[in-house]
């Protein structure tokens with residue numbers, strides 16, 4: 001059986017002192033969970049988060065990285081750099097990065113490969129816009145994004161990818177996909193993976209749901225057949241609320 005993986009995405013929020021305080025409280029609240037717990041924090045908080053999360057079951061991730069190992073890319077951070085300080089996970093291709101920072105399926109794929117080369121676990125985001133949903137294109141969009149993100153990976157690597165299905169219209173809007181809808185979209189992604197990589201891979205790959213997840217709707221979402229946890233934005237900014245989601 002697949003385990004549940006619950007990841008918080010703080011986006012561009014939280015200062016180092018807030019990070020330390022948060023993790024001190026949060027790690028106590030989630031210490032007995034069987035779920036995998038990840039906090040994806042801004043670059044400037046990574047070091048503090050890693051220090052604070054030592055000797056706890058809270059894992060630390062970044063929210064982005066560059067696909068090159070090093071070089072003249074002012075302002076960028078590589079997978080090798082993240083790995084060197086002890087980061088274990090990295091979000092790749094979040095819709096906000098696709099929308100505001102020109103991430104494409106091609107750069108997403110390069111980043112996923114670079115993450116694996118440096119033993120980081122990628123959390124790859126896919127999701128449709130409202131217009132695409134209304135045009136009946138959801139399944140086509142999310143299966144294509146998935147296929148292109150994973151192109152060229154080995155079966156073993158795909159087994160270790162975490163995919164986050166985040167319908168863009170549900171992010172930060174308070175609108176959640178119904179658990180049935182979200183589960184069906186995730187089934188479509190799993191089926192695409194089955195068609196390319198086989199059932200052993202598709203039955204093992206973790207696929208999360210993201211988009212206005214909170215403690216009041218998490219249980220219903222996580223109880224479905226195919227949703228293996230969540231990628232949580234706004235509701236992960238308060239340690240008590242996020243702990244409720246983890247412990248749901």
Ligand code: 13P
Pocket residue numbers: 009094166170171172173174210211212213231232233234235
């Ligand atoms: P919200 O939970 O704030 O809707 O954000 C979801 C998200 O984008 C997580 O990556």
